[in-house]
Amino acid sequence: MKALILHGKEDLRVEEVEEPVPPGGWVKLKVEEVGICGTDKAFYKGTYRPLKLPIIPGHEIGGVVVDVGKGVDKDLIGRRVTTEINISCGKCWFCKHGMPTQCPYRKTIGISIDGGMAEYMITSADVLHFIDDLTPAKGAMVEPLAAVLEGIQQAPPPPGANIAVLGIGTIGLLSIQVLRLLGPNILVGVSRPGSPKAKIAEKLGVDEVLTYDEALHLVKRKTPEGQGFDYVVEATGSPEGVGMALNMVRPRGVIIAKSTHGKMVSLDYTSLIVKEVQLVGSRCGPFPPAIRLIREGLVKVDELITDKYPLTDGVNAFKKAFSRESVKVHLLPS
Ligand SMILES: [Zn+2]
Ligand SMILES: [Zn+2]
Structure with a gap:
């Protein structure tokens, strides 16, 4: 063969x-x-x-x-x-x-x-x-969607959460669709606005796709006390992603880490501790709910x-x- x-x-x-x-x-x-x-x-x-x-x-x-x-x-x-x-x-x-x-x-x-x-x-x-x-x-x-469900299952966002998804590749676009089902208040993608991927992200459920700087600006204007998103999914596939996520998550917020690029990252570790941020690693997830979401057309x-x-x-x-x-x-x- x-x-x-x-x-x-x-x-x-x-x-x-x-x-x-x-x-x-x-x-x-x-x-x-x-x-x-x-x-x-x-x-x-x-x-x-x-x-x-x-x-x-x-x-x-x-x-x-x-x-x-x-x-x-x-x-x-x-x-x-x-x-x-x-x-x-x-x-x-x-x-x-x-x-x-x-x-x-x-x-x-x-x-x-x-x-x-x-x-x-x-x-x-x-x-x-x-x-x-x-x-x-x-x-x-099914497998990539199951992997997305695992992170959300390990640390689910509260109802009506302010959510940012960093990176709008496969994992980002699947995360957006599942998180949309959970009734967020704000749900934005962070990437390059206007790109073909950004158009897909907007079709599949984000309010809008913003640049990193625009997302930080939105944090100041629209999140409680200007302190950050409740929930950030880091799916950039790049070593810079987690630092960006840490800058936009609020104190006691959650970062779902999904990038397996294999590279070392540098991170403001003290900020992670002072802000009491939960950094949640997750890998493979449950297949039956992933199959159900695809079968029922709830995730495209x-x-x-x-x-x-x-x-x-x-x-x-x-x-x-x-x-x-x-x-x-x-x-x-x-
Ligand atoms: Zn995979
Ligand atoms: Zn065993």
Whole structure:
């Protein structure tokens, strides 16, 4: 089969490899559509290292079950699915305390084991979710939406909150839609106003898209005592994002941190403490509510997929994923 293999920093190649065989309890998927995520981009740039190299990246999957390993119901064959990214052990302290995504023995698709940027991939039957009624494109958007829900679940905004979303890439645009459902007072995007992405953000629920300076100005005019937003989502994908978020959050406000660029950041740490800001890191999240939000059209995902490339053009797809005008780039392996 054809696969896109990352060998190291900016060394991505389309190669012919053996098709994977599902072991007991696992299934083989024919990958229909797979998203390029910010994490994949950081792997490509070499700022964040996958746990295995070379690796087939890709953890945002829409596909069909084509084979099953020992002990798995054959009726699964032909079902359209998406797979969770973490395959946990189910036995350790973290798994037993409701934190399977932090299982130290977990396998992580596209990070510690081969992922979906290939014609076929394997995953555990335990982490499949059925999406027979959704397109593969929507299926591949479940994982990023679940990751957005995780942060909001860990630290939800109060009703009627003043909210800023920094960065309006995939995570920003998904966050905007979920936060809009929670009835904010102010909901602004912080990026470059007037850009194609800003137009999408305005269509999907922000009051307006402001520059960073305009957002600081709005803080002074429109938030209580001019002290800042209640809730800031940092989804810039850049090391400067968290410092900007800290400057615009109010005392005792919340910053949801979502940028996995792999770089070191410098931060006014004392201000974080004096303002008693909650800085909430979060990664992978719950799939069932993400599927429900997409299925019911409460979160729109097709608008975010700006480019689709065949797998064989994967290198150009990655380059496109770094361009300013694209939001989410998908690969079509089959
Ligand atoms: Zn991702
Ligand atoms: Zn475990």
